[in-house]
Structure formats: C-alpha cells, structure tokens
Amino acid sequence: MENSIDSVKLNFSEDALWGLNIALAVVMFGVALGLTTQDFVRIVKAPKSALLGVLSQFVVLPALTFLLVYIFEPTPSIALGMILVAACPGGNISNFMSQISGGNSALSVTLTAFATLLAIFFTPFNLSFWGGLYPPTQAILEQVSINPIDVFKTVALILAAPLVAGMLVRRWKPKTAEVISKVLKPLSILIFVALVILAFSNNIDLFKRFIGQIILLVFLHNAIALSCGYYLGKLGKLPIADRRTLAVETGIQNSGLGLLLIFSFFDGLGGMAIIAGWWGIWHIVAGLTMAFWWSKRKIKHE
Numbered sequence: 001m002e003n004s005i006d007s008v009k010l011n012f013s014e015d016a017l018w019g020l021n022i023a024l025a026v027v028m029f030g031v032a033l034g035l036t037t038q039d040f041v042r043i044v045k046a047p048k049s050a051l052l053g054v055l056s057q058f059v060v061l062p063a064l065t066f067l068l069v070y071i072f073e074p075t076p077s078i079a080l081g082m083i084l085v086a087a088c089p090g091g092n093i094s095n096f097m098s099q100i101s102g103g104n105s106a107l108s109v110t111l112t113a114f115a116t117l118l119a120i121f122f123t124p125f126n127l128s129f130w131g132g133l134y135p136p137t138q139a140i141l142e143q144v145s146i147n148p149i150d151v152f153k154t155v156a157l158i159l160a161a162p163l164v165a166g167m168l169v170r171r172w173k174p175k176t177a178e179v180i181s182k183v184l185k186p187l188s189i190l191i192f193v194a195l196v197i198l199a200f201s202n203n204i205d206l207f208k209r210f211i212g213q214i215i216l217l218v219f220l221h222n223a224i225a226l227s228c229g230y231y232l233g234k235l236g237k238l239p240i241a242d243r244r245t246l247a248v249e250t251g252i253q254n255s256g257l258g259l260l261l262i263f264s265f266f267d268g269l270g271g272m273a274i275i276a277g278w279w280g281i282w283h284i285v286a287g288l289t290m291a292f293w294w295s296k297r298k299i300k301h302e
Helices: 014-032 037-045 047-072 076-087 094-100 105-133 135-144 148-172 174-201 204-235 240-251 255-265 270-295
Strands: none
Touching (some): 014 174, 014 255, 047 076, 047 105, 047 204, 076 135, 076 204, 094 105, 094 240, 105 148, 148 174, 204 240, 204 270, 255 270
16 A cells, blocks of 8 residues: 555645745736726626536536546546546636637636636535545545535635735726736746646655556546537537637646645645646646647638
8 A cells, every 4th residue: 555646645845835825826816917897797798608618617527527537447546636626717827828729818817707706615515526426535535524614715715815806906006907917927827836846846756656647647637628618618609719718718727726725635645636736737738739729720700
C-alpha cells in the first residue's frame, strides 16, 4: 500500500497554502474588475446560451465524469480528483481563450461571473453527491469527514468575496479598475502558476512516479469537457460563436480552486492533487491549441 497513489500525501506547507489562497483571491479580483451588473442582466435578456453553459458546467460534465470513473475504475483518490475538478467552475483564463477562438466574449464574461456565484453551492454539492455515489470515493469522503458547509464557506471566501469587491471597484472607480486590471490579471496568473510549480517542485519524485497513471485520463477527461460544451450548444441550436464559448467555459476548469480544496480538506491526497495539478497544466495546452485552431476557421454568416 505504501507505493499506492491513494496512500501518499503531497507536501504543501501552511505558508504555501496561504499563498495559494491569496493568489486565487487576487485572480478572482482581477477578473471581477472587468465585470459589471450588465453582465448579469444579459442572462435575463438572452438566457438560453447562459443557462446551457451553466447546465454544461455543473450538470452534464459532473455526470459524464462519474460515467468515466465508473467505466475506467481508477484508484479512489484519482477518481475523487476527477470528480472534484469537474465540480469546479470555469478557469480564470477562459475569457482570454474564448476571445482568441472567435467565441462570444460577452457570453464568456457573463458565464464566468454567473458560474462563479453558482459554484459556491454547486462545487460542494457535486463533490458530495457524485463522490458519494461511487463506493471507493465515498469511503474517502467518510474517512476525512468532509463537511459540505465547510467547503461552501471556503469557496465563498475565495470566489464570492473578491468577485463582489472587484465589481464594486469597477462601479465606483472605473478608470482605476481599468488600470489595475491591466497589471493585475497577468501578474496574478503568473503568481498562481509559480505557486503550482512550487507545489510540484516539492513533490517532483512523487509526480514522476505516478504521472503515468493519470496522464491519459486527464487527456480524455478534458477532451470530454471541451466536447460536451460545444455539442450541448449545438444540440441547443446556439450560434457557432456561442458553442465555442461553451466549449471553453466547460473545458477550462478552475483547477487552482481544486488544489486549494485538496490541500485544505484532504491533506494533499496523492491522486487528487496530481489530477488537479496536471489538469491545471494540460487544459491550458489543450485550450490554447483549440482556440488558435478555431481562430483560423472564421465563422461564416449564420
């Protein structure tokens, strides 16, 4: 059992965990500086695309992830890591990728804001619900005695508080928000990437030992996420630009939030941490590749 990915814990100090908390909050604050209440009003005026985007992220992807886990039967900690990643909202670089891909930028911004708020409820719910349906992952949840309310509080603190603060700054000091945003967005992403690299540099031997167990699963899982967003939009007869945005918003997950929850509640459990960490790397590669490919395929008048 000593050599099992389910038995190892990744080393991540209290200081590094605080740094990860701050980095995620700063990233979310930077995203919120570009949001206004009009981004939420768009949902009321044209709800179909936004509602399909939410359905794709918080219902379809977690369900397909559970099916993937059920078919491939990975080790329990890997399975729970996959379920947790699928339970997280879209990542902070989804707006950038949606713009490159020729997607609907306004829809992307709207979904980022709306999904972030909904994640306060849906992330702990999906983790508890889908993790509880699969006996091996249910055993982990029972062993750590995770309380969905505690997860709810953590997600609210990291996502909702910076979101509200950023939007208030944008409302009251729009010029200041614009200046700060130009510096803060790239800086905060660099800080976050540095912290993820630090997490893996302290555990490089474990990462190299177990990467073979998860690399293809993450590839398949991410491909499913990107595809389900696009084809749900196609099924809903959305414009091509909206379909591309749904693909990006579903396939670019906030794996940083996943890592934070793993180190906060699961003590850096091996399979979960390596899944979330590799997702954080791979979804950028896959997302940018897809975005640049789509950027070369101009959308004809519909």
